[in-house]
Amino acid sequence: MRNGTLLKIEDLYVNFKTDEGIAKVIDGVSLDIKYGEVLALMGETGCGKSTVAKSILRLLPKNAEVRGKILFKGTNILDLPESELRKIRGKEIGMIFQDPLTALNPVFIVGNQISEMFKIHKLRIKRTILDEVIELLKNVRIPDPQRRYYSYPFELSGGMRQRAMIAMMLAGRPSLLIADEPTSALDVTIQAQILKLIMDLRNDYNMSILLITHDPGVVAEMADRIAIMYAGQIAEIGPVRDIFLNPQHPYTKGLLRALPLGHKEERELENIPGRVPNLIEPPPGCRFHPRCPHAIEKCKKEKPKPVVVSNEHFVFCHLLRGG
Amino acid sequence: MKKYIIRKIFSFIICILAVTLFSFSLLHLIPGDPVRYILGEFATEEQYQKLKHQLGLDKPIHVQFIDWLANIILRGDFGKSLVKNVPVSELISERIVYTLQLTGTAWLIAFALGIPLGIAAAIYKQTAVDYAVMGLAAFLMSMPYFWLGLVLMLVFGVMLEILPISGIGDWRNVILPSLTLGLPQVAVIARLMRANMLDVLDKDYVMTAKAKGLPNTLVVFKHALRNALIPIVTYMFLQIPWLFGGAVVTETVFAWPGMGRLLIISILQRDYPTVQALVFLIGTLTVIANFAADLVYAFIDPRVRVTGEGA
Structure with a gap:
């Protein structure tokens, strides 16, 4: 496994033009993923975590305006021409989505959809593409792969579809897999199986994973590091243990208190007062300040810079300046 | 099944x-x-x-x-025409070829133009291409057959003198009546195709296709088009009876000796057996076209084909 940074996002801003105005969905996000690492991007629905994921492969709709740098192996993906971008999509970076039923094309058999990867990326094959696809289906532990090759997506169960989706994205042996809420649409019992599969495959295929989720249980089980997002900004980023055991940002603390973590002492679930802000006119400075119990004057004016808590653990909060 | x-x-x-x-x-x-x-x-x-x-x-x-x-x-006897004193089947068989020629050409025009125009409008959404196609569609859709027919006659027959105005003859005689019948359908199909395509282009599986690194042509013409065409193919069959309806007016305008014109004349003369036979034929055709639409739908949509249930 190589050392160093595989993907580096620098100062990413994403605006969406809407009928109501310009929504400033991502407000200066920076993060990096190392070779072989699992980074979880966690936050509430609408915090922009999926937007970050999609901007990496430039899959955002036409009304999105993206600024900043997304460096993959040192190349800025945002600057690449279409033809170069296509060589990265699916080949270097794979992506799986939340709902595997809608993410697979309903009118083509699974085998056809996976075979495409070998054709367009001109992947090396040992014997025939059919053999390669069946091998992949075996790797994601789909039973009876010879038969499943000819199945339409609607003939498969939810878990099976997500496995097929994963198989498709593994074909190019990508060095980064973006998993956008890969288990949210699945039954709880299936979720664990899929997560285990992804972790096993990470080892077999030597991949880094960017895991988008709102589920801290998933994060705790899989991730090496975690980035907490709120309203388009990173609140806190660091190793999973540090974040869970020693949260610094008021939002992270609130988020963790709002979770049923199964602590020994019985306690009431708490919620964070206030609402997620409107992103067309977001609060200036730290976007969390209207909901923050400790907000000071500075929070309303300046966007916080990262404060080092410990090795690799950073928090974006004015309260901790120098602390 | x-x-x-x-x-x-x-x-x-x-x-x-x-x-x-x-x-x-x-x-x-x-x-x-x-x-x-x-x-x-x-x-x-x-x-x-x-x-x-x-x-x-x-x-x-x-x-x-x-x-x-x-x-x-x-x-299998449709009786004799009251007015012409010949078997109705004879009257119809003389004319059915002309009607099929007219409706068949119109049908081809409708889809050969409507589908590509609709796709182009969807791909170039909110650009000059889209506005031009949708403007043309609105224009064609709001024109009644008899008026469109007269305008085409005036332009191509009288002013430019490049096409015959009416009656039968060689292939050039087919052009104006089939355009008259087909152009309003081009409009309907272009609009339908555009709406389907836009709907499909927003689907997750289109994003998957992009995420796989497929070139845009494959994304649009394989992954999106195949899905967007399903309702269009059904519509192709549902459209057939409408064309026969439109043929009644168009044949009258262009003095085209088909079934539509026969129907008008027979109604005016109260030629009961002929009218009955024509209504019977057109009714049967409508029902068959609907049936065919269902079968074709089942054939092209695997969700229906395999499970026998609608998706």
Whole structure:
């Protein structure tokens, strides 16, 4: 496994033009993923975590305006021409989505959809593409792969579809897999199986994973590091243990208190007062300040810079300046 | 699937019966008398009663209907034209070729132009291409057949003098009437195709196709188009009866000797057997087209084909 940074996002801003105005969905996000690492991007629905994921492969709709740098192996993906971008999509970076039923094309058999990867990326094959696809289906532990090759997506169960989706994205042996809420649409019992599969495959295929989720249980089980997002900004980023055991940002603390973590002492679930802000006119400075119990004057004016808590653990909060 | 087809055939028969019964009653309800039409003003009462008896028009209406139906089912005989005194089947078979020529060409024009225009409008959404296609569609859709026909005649026949105005002849005679019949359909299909395509381009599986690194042509023409075409193919079949309806007006405008024109003339002359036979044919065609649409839908959508259920 190589050392160093595989993907580096620098100062990413994403605006969406809407009928109501310009929504400033991502407000200066920076993060990096190392070779072989699992980074979880966690936050509430609408915090922009999926937007970050999609901007990496430039899959955002036409009304999105993206600024900043997304460096993959040192190349800025945002600057690449279409033809170069296509060589990265699916080949270097794979992506799986939340709902595997809608993410697979309903009118083509699974085998056809996976075979495409070998054709367009001109992947090396040992014997025939059919053999390669069946091998992949075996790797994601789909039973009876010879038969499943000819199945339409609607003939498969939810878990099976997500496995097929994963198989498709593994074909190019990508060095980064973006998993956008890969288990949210699945039954709880299936979720664990899929997560285990992804972790096993990470080892077999030597991949880094960017895991988008709102589920801290998933994060705790899989991730090496975690980035907490709120309203388009990173609140806190660091190793999973540090974040869970020693949260610094008021939002992270609130988020963790709002979770049923199964602590020994019985306690009431708490919620964070206030609402997620409107992103067309977001609060200036730290976007969390209207909901923050400790907000000071500075929070309303300046966007916080990262404060080092410990090795690799950073928090974006004015309260901790120098602390 | 077998059960489905049997059920379809059953409803098919009931449909045809209802259509013929309805048109039969309607025709006898409207004023006008074929016997008077044939004999003219100065016939005696005796002549009138004699001919009426000969033609079987003195029997009660329900008996006439049953006689007529029995003749079709048992002998395949549609009867004789009251006015021209030749078998109706002969009258129709002379004309059906012309109508098929006209509607077939119109059908081809409708899809050959409508589908690509709709795709282009969807891909270049909110650009000049889109606005041009949608503007043209709105224009074509709001024009009645007879007016569009007259405009085409004026431009290509009278002003430019490059195409014959009316009647039959060689292939050039087909162009104006089939454009008249086909162009409003181009508009409908272009709009439908655009809407389907835009809907499909927003689907997750299109994003997956992009995420796989497929070139745009494959994303659009394989992954999106195949899905967007499903409703269009169904529509192609549902469209056939409409074309026959439009042919009635178009054939009249262009003096095209097809079934549509025969229908108009027969109604004016109260030629009951001919009108009946034509309504029967067009009704049957409509029901068959609907049936075909269902079958084709099942064939091209694997979700229907494999499970036999609608998706």
